[in-house]
Amino acid sequence: MQVLENDILVHRYFGKKVNQFSSSNKITYLDRAFSPSPISGNRTFSLDTLSMEYSSNGLGDFRAAAIEVRNEFGTALDLRYQTHRIFKGKKKLLDLPASFASEEEVETLEIDLYDQLTDVTVTLSYSVFEEANFLARSVVIQTGRYPSTLETALSFMLDFPHQDFAIHSLTGRYGYEKEWTVTPITKGKYSIGSIRGASSHSRTPFLALASKDVTEDYGEVYSAHLVYSGNFTGFVETTALETCRWGMGLNDWGFCWKLEAHQSFQTPEALLSYTDRGLTGMTQTSHAFLQKHLVRSPFANKPRPILINNWEATYFHFTEEKILSLAREAQQAGIELFVLDDGWFGKRNNDESSLGDWYVNKEKLPNGLNGLAEAINDLGMEFGLWFEPEMISVDSELYRKHPDWAIHIKGREHIYSREQLVLDLSKKEVCDYLIDSITRVLQSANITYVKWDMNRNITSISEGQANATKHEFYHRYILGLYRILDTLTQAFPHVLFESCAGGGGRNDLGMLYYMPQAWASDNTDAIGRLSIQEGTSLIYPIASMGAHVSAVPNHQVGRITPFSTRGNVAMLGNLGYELDLTALSDSKKKEVASQTALYKSIRQTVQFGNIYRLQQTENTKAYTYVNKDKSQAVFTFVKILAQPEAPLVQVRLKGLEERALYHCPQLDASFYGDELMNIGLTMPHIQKDFFSVQYIFNKI
């Protein structure tokens, strides 16, 4: 960036590192029709045609605004450079999750921009993680002597001098999250976002701009994540002069934040990265960075346990004996953690009651959680529990006591989703109640894992019903949620937390900061999972991606897939089981046991290795996961549908050591790395739908 003579801060370049900058991309001033100038007599200087660093509308820049502050002078800000600071390390963001690092790993630049008329100061913060190749950006807006209302506050904007990109985003819906979507750049504006109160199943706070000819291995990719779990926006806007503006931040729909005189507002953080190593480069850089600098949990680098979850095995209908019989089978099969899902509390026998009543249902569990946890611990397994803390059922003790804690509009009927309402987390007392009641449960038994669910989106916000104005509500809700998560995850560092929102309905970096795992989707069908897991692992670490083997016909789509394929696909993530093990035949039980034994031997590679996507087609998917010292590779190939006259598929692996010899027990053969990477492996020609193989290569 550069401070011009009139103290306007313009953007000069963002991309591949250059050793020295001598202004080769000279700023060229031209008299452009209909581009106004703030300097009388100078018709060539216009905020509309310059690359700006952070700008508002109203004074000549007609592109999407990064900031709007409403006060008696209107909403425009004439931001001029005032001062800057550079320091080692990085400050914490007030009340928000954000990246972190030691003083040696990160250096921060803060720039103060100031608008004299409105007395508003805008501080732009840039933290450079040089080794990890990431840049963290955020903004603090501070009022001076005038009370104001913040109407727009992006976490970053970035102007590019060209439009030579394709836009990569993650779209989808419930049961079909994180579909990797590539959109050509268009004239106009491409935007994604959410106004659901959660980042949502259908959009992810992530956007990448890649060269149009990008491949897995070549081409430039700029990527941006927003570390936030609520309403957000992300856009790419092209201009008539063939430049483009990129931005992300809080969604300004329904957003107005009141600032008294001398108050400030902190935006969420955006994480930007650049690579010229193509899409694989983006994925690997993102995994490494998030794992090291964003996942705060003590579990960040610990191998994750193989779990059994009783949801699809029993739904709400279980007894202690049923749970224990499942646990015994699981233990026999080498499973390490038992997760008791929905239905253990209040009078919860279906999804119409009891959310909010976080005390054990003694009819189902006569020995309480403690009795159950002890029995499961005695088997040598850990015990985990499901909660959906942010919700309230009308049929609950909590609602009868505090009907006003449910978000609602006075005088209107409730709007239900899964028969439940959302608690008003903008109220301190509601958050305190949740902290207390969950603490009580976690202290009542040896619970070492929590699945934190959230199964509906927010409606029915009204003025004044919350401890917030209507327009502050959504952000205050998220701040309340983050306070709860901060308190509980710090109070229970030995608990492994997994986030969930009907699957991946809030699978974002705000949640990942507190919870090192997420349940990727309620869709447990191995074939449906392929695209969900591919999109999720495009940016999020594999260790964070929960993936379960479930029963057939699959409960969501009715598909019947081979057990081996269900295992192979689940082993592309953090392996778990979600089916009634007691109903399996002895031979299937043995298969489960051999899958878990095998997974334990590849777990480090899968969860913490480098992922390579290999020659993907609509009908075939292939991956290699390679551990850090390249001594092990896990190769997985899935062919969705059998075809007549099927072409032979030969897959070339990636990421191995060329001169190393690898043995593959499944093929009972050994190959050098260069052979596997240059010549490749011929896939078996099997005429069956949903066929897959998994080959492990161990360096000899």
Ligand code: GLA
């Ligand atoms: C959500 C979750 C499921 C399960 C149910 C329980 O849908 O995504 O995994 O926990 O809730 O009600």
